[in-house]
Amino acid sequence: MSESEGPTRRVGRPRTAVLSHERILEAAFELADANGPEFSLASLARRLGVQPSALHHYFPTKAALIAAMRGQITLRLGTHGFDEQPWYEAILPWARASIEAFGRHPGLIAALATLPIDGEPESIADYERIVAALERDGYPSDLIVPALVALESFIIGSALDGLTPPDNLRPVHEPERSPALLRTEAAARAAASAAGITPAQRTFEFGLRALVAGLRAVGDAGAEPRTTDADAPASRGISG
Amino acid sequence: MSESEGPTRRVGRPRTAVLSHERILEAAFELADANGPEFSLASLARRLGVQPSALHHYFPTKAALIAAMRGQITLRLGTHGFDEQPWYEAILPWARASIEAFGRHPGLIAALATLPIDGEPESIADYERIVAALERDGYPSDLIVPALVALESFIIGSALDGLTPPDNLRPVHEPERSPALLRTEAAARAAASAAGITPAQRTFEFGLRALVAGLRAVGDAGAEPRTTDADAPASRGISG
DNA sequence: ACCTGAACACCGTTCAAGT
DNA sequence: ACCTGAACACCGTTCAAGT
Numbered sequence: 001m002s003e004s005e006g007p008t009r010r011v012g013r014p015r016t017a018v019l020s021h022e023r024i025l026e027a028a029f030e031l032a033d034a035n036g037p038e039f040s041l042a043s044l045a046r047r048l049g050v051q052p053s054a055l056h057h058y059f060p061t062k063a064a065l066i067a068a069m070r071g072q073i074t075l076r077l078g079t080h081g082f083d084e085q086p087w088y089e090a091i092l093p094w095a096r097a098s099i100e101a102f103g104r105h106p107g108l109i110a111a112l113a114t115l116p117i118d119g120e121p122e123s124i125a126d127y128e129r130i131v132a133a134l135e136r137d138g139y140p141s142d143l144i145v146p147a148l149v150a151l152e153s154f155i156i157g158s159a160l161d162g163l164t165p166p167d168n169l170r171p172v173h174e175p176e177r178s179p180a181l182l183r184t185e186a187a188a189r190a191a192a193s194a195a196g197i198t199p200a201q202r203t204f205e206f207g208l209r210a211l212v213a214g215l216r217a218v219g220d221a222g223a224e225p226r227t228t229d230a231d232a233p234a235s236r237g238i239s240g
Numbered sequence: 241m242s243e244s245e246g247p248t249r250r251v252g253r254p255r256t257a258v259l260s261h262e263r264i265l266e267a268a269f270e271l272a273d274a275n276g277p278e279f280s281l282a283s284l285a286r287r288l289g290v291q292p293s294a295l296h297h298y299f300p301t302k303a304a305l306i307a308a309m310r311g312q313i314t315l316r317l318g319t320h321g322f323d324e325q326p327w328y329e330a331i332l333p334w335a336r337a338s339i340e341a342f343g344r345h346p347g348l349i350a351a352l353a354t355l356p357i358d359g360e361p362e363s364i365a366d367y368e369r370i371v372a373a374l375e376r377d378g379y380p381s382d383l384i385v386p387a388l389v390a391l392e393s394f395i396i397g398s399a400l401d402g403l404t405p406p407d408n409l410r411p412v413h414e415p416e417r418s419p420a421l422l423r424t425e426a427a428a429r430a431a432a433s434a435a436g437i438t439p440a441q442r443t444f445e446f447g448l449r450a451l452v453a454g455l456r457a458v459g460d461a462g463a464e465p466r467t468t469d470a471d472a473p474a475s476r477g478i479s480g
Numbered sequence: 481a482c483c484t485g486a487a488c489a490c491c492g493t494t495c496a497a498g499t
Numbered sequence: 500a501c502c503t504g505a506a507c508a509c510c511g512t513t514c515a516a517g518t
Binding site for chain 2: 110113114121124125127128131132134135141142143144145146147149150151152153154155156157158160161163164165168169171173174177178179180181183184185187188190191199200202203204206207209210211212213214215217218
Binding site: 009012053054057 | 481482483484485486
C-alpha cells in the first residue's frame with residue numbers, strides 16, 4: 001500500500017509527521033502477512049521509507065511493537081457469544097478465530113506466545129469474558145484459568161504445527177522402519193484431503209473437540225471435592 | 241566444563257582436531273541450559289574457543305545443529321512402556337518427560353517446534369512406537385496421527401507458556417475491570433502453591449489429563465463410522 | 481517533537497588461505 | 500581435512516545533531 005521508496009528525506013523534524021502508531025501497526029501487519037518468519041524492524045522501516053531508529057520514537061522496543069500487534073489481533077477476535085451460550089459452545093468459534101489469526105502472521109507466532117501479557121487491556125478483557133462464562137457455568141474456580149491456559153497452549157502449539165510442511169511426519173527416508181507411521185500418516189492425510197482441508201487444520205479441529213470435551217468432563221464432576229485432582233502426579237515428574 | 245579461553249590458535253589445520261559432532265553438541269546443550277533465549281552460533285563458538293565459521297564444517301546450518309539436538313533430546317526421552325501398557329497410560333509419562341526436556345532448554349523451544357522432522361531417525365522411531373501402540377489398541381486409523389500431533393502441539397504450547405512469568409495472567413494494572421480473572425487467577429495460583437508446583441506445571445498436568453481423556457473418548461467410540469467426525473466443522477471456520 | 485545518520489554490539493554464512 | 504580471518508548482508512538499540 002504505502003510504497004514511498006525513499007525520496008531521501010533530509011534531516012531534521014519533518015513539517016508534517018511521517019509516522020504514527022496506526023501507520024506503523026498497519027505496515028507491521030502487512031509485513032507479517034507476507035509470510036515467512038522474517039519480521040524485523042529494519043524491513044519494517046524499509047517498507048515505511050524511514051530509518052529503523054525512527055520507529056523507536058513510537059515503540060521503545062521490538063517487543064513493545066509486537067505487544068501492540070497482539071492487542072490488535074485480540075480485538076479482532078470478537079466476542080463469540082460467551083454471554084448467551086455455555087462456555088464449551090462459545091469457546092469453539094473463539095478457538096478457531098484465534099488460530100486463524102495466528103496463522104495469518106506466521107512470523108509472529110513464537111514471539112506472541114512468549115510475550116508477557118502485562119498491561120495489555122485487550123487481551124485481559126478477552127480473558128475476562130471467557131473466565132466469567134466459566135464461572136457462571138459452575139466450573140471449579142481453581143481450574144478455570146488452567147483450563148483457559150491449556151486451551152491457549154494447544155492453540156499456540158497448533159499454530160506452530162501449521163508452519164511445518166503438510167507431510168511433516170511422513171517417513172520418507174526409511175519407510176520400512178516405521179510402517180505404522182507410514183500407514184497412519186497416509187490415512188490422516190487422505191482424510192484431510194477428502195475433507196478439503198490441510199492435515200494441520202483437521203488435527204486442530206479434532207484436538208480442539210477432544211480437549212474441550214475433556215475439560216468439560218472435569219468441570220461437570222466439579223461439584224464433588226475433586227477425585228480427579230490435578231495436583232498429585234506432578235510431584236513425581238515435573239521439575240523446575 | 242571445556243573452558244579453553246582461546247590461546248589464540250594459529251591458522252591452518254590443527255595437528256589434532258579441536259572439534260567434533262559430540263563436542264559441539266555437548267557445548268550446545270550447556271549453552272541452551274544456561275537459560276535465556278540467547279542461543280547463537282557465535283556464543284557457541286566462543287564457548288568452544290573457535291571461530292564461528294569452524295562450526296559450519298560439522299553442521300552446515302544452525303537449523304541442522306538444532307535438528308541434531310532434537311534427536312539427542314528424543315533419544316533421552318526413553319520408551320515409557322508403550323509395549324506393555326495401553327497408549328493412554330504410557331502417554332502420560334512420555335508427555336511429562338517431553339515437556340521436562342523442552343523446559344530444560346528454553347531458548348530452543350520455538351526453534352524445535354517449527355523444525356521439520358525430515359530425516360530425523362530418533363524422532364521418527366519415537367513416533368513409530370507411539371503410533372503402533374495406538375493401532376494395537378484399536379484407535380481409528382485416520383485419527384492416530386492427529387491425536388499424536390494434537391498432544392505434541394499441547395506440549396509445545398505448554399513449554400512456551402512455561403517461559404512466561406508465574407503471574408502472567410494476573411490483572412495488576414486495572415484489577416477492578418476484570419474481577420473474575422483476578423479471582424480465578426488467584427485461586428489457581430494458590431492451588432499450585434499448595435501443591436508445591438508452579439501454575440504452569442499444574443496447568444500442564446490438568447490439560448494433559450483432559451486432552452488424553454478427550455482423545456480416548458473418541459477412540460473408544462471408534463468402532464462405529466464416527467458420528468463425532470472431525471471433518472465437518474472445518475469448512476465453516478479455518479482457512480489457509 | 482520527529483526525523484536522519486553514525487555508531488555499537490551483535491547475528492549466520494561464505495570463502496580464500498594456511499597447514 | 501580442519502581451522503583462521505576477512506568479508507558480506509543482515510539484526511536491535513542508542514544517541515547526537517538537525518529542524
